[in-house]
Amino acid sequence: MTKRLLLSYLTITLIVLLLLEIPLGVFYAQRERERFTSEVERDANVIASIYEDDLERERAVDPRPAATYQQRTGARVVVVDPDGISLVDTMQDVDRDFSTRPEIALALDGIRASGLRSSETLQTELLYVAVPVASGGAVHGALRITLDAADVNARIRQFWLALAAVAIVVLAVVGGVGWAIARSVTRPLRQLNASALRFARGDLRVTAEPLEGPSELKALASTMETMAVRLDGLLSTQRAFVADASHQLRTPLTALRLRLENMQSWQSDAATGELDDQIDAAIEETNRLAELVTNLLQLARADERPDIDVVDLASLVADRIDTWTAVAEAGGVELQGASGLDVGMQAVFVEAVPGAIEQILDNLLDNAVTASPRGSVVAIDIASMDGTARLTISDQGPGLSDEDKANATSRFWRGDITKPGTGLGLAIVETLAVASRGSVALDDAPDGGLSVTVALLLAAENVASDA
Known part of the structure; x- marks a missing residue:
């Protein structure tokens, strides 16, 4: 019962932890990704404002602001004209067509786009943010920032590990405290069970009253003790009767055997052997009765079951x-x-x-x-x-x-x-x-x-x- 109680404590604790930590972990992951995306969007807007005048006037763009940002963050920055042709690319050559990229197409339509995608080449997850380069309601181009999401994913993993560590510590504490509580709760039952086992072995002199526990268990223990006292009294009476009967039968049986033996010695030489045979049979039967009485006395004493x-x-x-x-x-x-x-x-x-x-x-x-x-x-x-x-x-x-x-x-x-x-x-x-x-x-x-x-x-x- 102790193990079952402990298992129930741990199960309830685990369910509570799952109900608390899973939503907390999901919320933290979403918040971290949103914060990361917001920071990149802010940077994208700042860089887009730098290129806004050059794109509007269709002048040659300066790649240095994008390169500086790439050196600082490791991000890839791509700037395209209204046709989707790259004017700045911090990682590849320019004059490449990006118009087919969904995020670039949205940005050229004046819609901000962001999200996560997996890169098979880099074997990592990338965050992309695409913003339009516009002024006066006219879109002059688009800017896209692509950044490795490893840092934010690492923070999310660390948070999940922290939640797991907290769960393990809580389960360990609950396990220790629960074991102590379960042992305390089941102690009266163990005492009662130990008394019942001693009763089953024939020791009816033990006390079944538990030292602690609810009143129902104490009442059950009191009933068991009363039953044991009653059974002990009945068995003692039975043993005493068998022992007394055996002792009382021994004396007349011994006297009867002696009288029969005396009759043999008094028998006259002229008498037939028939009386001898009858007396021998009577003596043999008397001996058998004496042996029976002795064995009954042994059985009565054996049933007492004294200490080992x-x-x-x-x-x-x-x-x-x-x-x-x-x-x-x-x-x-x-x-x-x-x-x-x-x-x-x-x-x-x-x-x-x-x-x-x-x-x-x-x-x-x-x-x-x-x-x-x-x-x-x-x-x-x-x-x-x-x-x-x-x-x-x-x-x-x-x-x-x-x-x-x-x-x-x-x-x-x-x-x-x-x-x-x-x-x-x-x-x-x-x-x-x-x-x-x-x-x-x-x-x-x-x-x-x-x-x-x-x-x-x-x-x-x-x-x-x-x-």
């Missing part, structure tokens, strides 16, 4: 690999990349929600190890490109179809309901990645299976460390 922090992705990956190596080996799965990430890897600083990287790694490694058959490999890789760090975890499991990959990050989605899990793992990963201003992509792994890539913004610390 700077963390070392490489260090966190190496730490979580160390933690999951034993679990993977127990399932016959190798975590490839543990040694490379653990020893000598350069730090990769990224922007992320505090604690998000650890939860993302735990969920991705849990899914990869669970989906991988014995003897397979789970590959972990970190790459930096285009201002982002890309964490990729690939397994050699059954993978997902294109349709399943499109739905895999939905909450409670489970591709194969026969497999254990809550359907919240990838949903938690995406929620945490988006909260960290990142993204998640699911692709087919090179060796079969699923490849999950989490892209996170590189922090400025990487530039400092490289330097």
Whole structure:
């Protein structure tokens, strides 16, 4: 909007300048040419009066007055008799017929003539003035002065250049002042837009009230702030409910699991294995419910979107690999990349929600190890490109179809309901990645299976460390 306002200021100024300067320039050019013509006409009349007596008495004319004028001004002076034959010519021989020249013909008829014409020989514009040499109403001849108009044209060009310079200076001043005014006018809108962007990112604690601006903008800012407070209250209530419900469910679920385990220990040796199977199934279902409650609590905390922090992705990956190596080996799965990430890897600083990287790694490694058959490999890789760090975890499991990959990050989605899990793992990963201003992509792994890539913004610390 600032640029549009500035452009409107400059456009209006340019139109005003054109409306003022073009007529002024045209008027100046006309006035200068008229003044120049008047001066030459005056000189022509003076010289004609000198030759008047000689022409009237048909005596030989003296060329010296014309030559003196030619030396002083550079003009060509031609004096002709009543038949149009030249008697004086300061640049060519005399006795030439000029009767066919329009201005000479008019002057011989007693009419003054003047104007401008281009000379192809001299490659310039010439001013001519022709006056009759007359006395007592009788025309005895004519006098023509031809003068180069370069001087007057140069003055006109200089005036146009001066007008252009004034226009440029005015536009520059208007541009500077207009930019300051436009910035001042749009400052409340920029403040309001910045507040709206923070609202969109989930930060509902900012103040949307502009420091300055019209009352309408202040009213809009106040309405946005009221809306943000209301939304923050509703979201806080929702998060508190989910968190409280999760905490409240944990205790009875734990107690239920303990009681079922105690029932197993109290079972008599004579009893059949049917009760054992039922108790095992109940314990397994209780564990699944406990995992579901834990994941719901993680989702509730992820939706809070706290402030972004700077963390070392490489260090966190190496730490979580160390933690999951034993679990993977127990399932016959190798975590490839543990040694490379653990020893000598350069730090990769990224922007992320505090604690998000650890939860993302735990969920991705849990899914990869669970989906991988014995003897397979789970590959972990970190790459930096285009201002982002890309964490990729690939397994050699059954993978997902294109349709399943499109739905895999939905909450409670489970591709194969026969497999254990809550359907919240990838949903938690995406929620945490988006909260960290990142993204998640699911692709087919090179060796079969699923490849999950989490892209996170590189922090400025990487530039400092490289330097």
